[in-house]
Amino acid sequence: MSQQQISPLTEPEQQWVDVRRAYAAQEGVDHLDLDQVDGWHGRLIARSRSEDVDPDELGVLLEVAAVLLGEHLGARHGLAWVSVTDDDGTDLGLRDPLSDAVVFPLSEVGARWNADEAGWMPGYVDALGDQLQEVRAQRAADGFGTGSAEG
Template sequence: MAWFGRGKGSADEVAEAAAADTSRFPTADESMIDDAGMGPLRPRDRQIGANEQARIDAGLAALAAAGVSVDDLDALGAAYDREYAEWHGTRKGKRPDHDLIVEKYAIGIGEHLARTTDLRWRIVTDVFGTDLALADQKEGDFIVVPTNLVAARWMRTEIGWIPGVVRHLIAVRTDAR
């Protein structure tokens, strides 16, 4: 028994997850890391690959299966609020993995931004690491990491924020055009 293995599944399950074609974590672009182990001070981005596209497709499919349209911010926000309340109201030992819920709504927010702004899905590497993000294609200096948006608010138990935050980002990008 591993010291920190509680709740992680059997060794076979862990090995199977590790071998899966679609990783939740993008592969870091090691060419952007200097000798001191630091990433670039200015974010660098590259095209998404097949694994990242599969991750986006899976998130969109999960939302669609739940009857949630990423084109409707109010519906997306209401679905997130309901799912958070359900998760929060469940006994700790019985709760589903919140990472999967965060991922699903992060993909929904990101796809909404990709459909309504000049931002496009990219893999972004900076001093904080490598993430699936959205970046503008002109200057390359406007980056949104949807997982960070959702995870930070999840930790602070915020609800009701999705429509306002996403509409603000859309307005900022509209003004930038």
């Protein structure tokens, strides 16, 4: 079993994020407004319950929701998009430069979608912030980042 490799996004991966964020902006959803993001996700769930939604369209819309969540996490908690590769393939995540913690908004949105759960984003973002504070404090106590120029 190989270890995870974390690297900056490639140009195509960054374009993938940018296109989804641009789509959301076109729809009037600002990633900085978590209530808008959460509401948009909730409307997507409601729409999928009330009408047949093309599975391909639905997949892209869920990706948009995940990108919005990721962009919000980046802005609020200082996380940055990264590409994470392991034996199972490559996924996009967000890395905390202060602790090396990585979160995966695509997986989170997918899990919540499968649970048919709306209205979860504000609690998730707050809980993640609390967890990051704890991890950052522990990493700082362990000397993480000392002696290197990170930033």
